[in-house]
Amino acid sequence: MKTILNFDWLSGIDQVTAKWIFLGLFIFIGLLILLIPRDYIFEGVPEEDRHWYMNLKLWAWAVLGILFYTYYIF
16 A cells, blocks of 8 residues: 655655754744734734734744744754
C-alpha cells in the first residue's frame, strides 16, 4: 500500500538545517504579519478607543517570539 504522506525524502536533512528552516518559516510568518494594515486590525473601533495593547500585530509578534525562542533553544 502506498502512503500518501511520504516524508522519506527529508531523512537526508540534518537536525540543525531542519531547525533553521523551521525558524526561517517563523521569521517569514512574522514578516507577513507586518503586511496586515492597521485599519484592518482596528476595523470597527473608533479612533479615540484604539490603544497600543489592542494591536493584534503586537500580540502575534509576542507569541511568535516566544515560540521562536522555545524552538531555538530546543
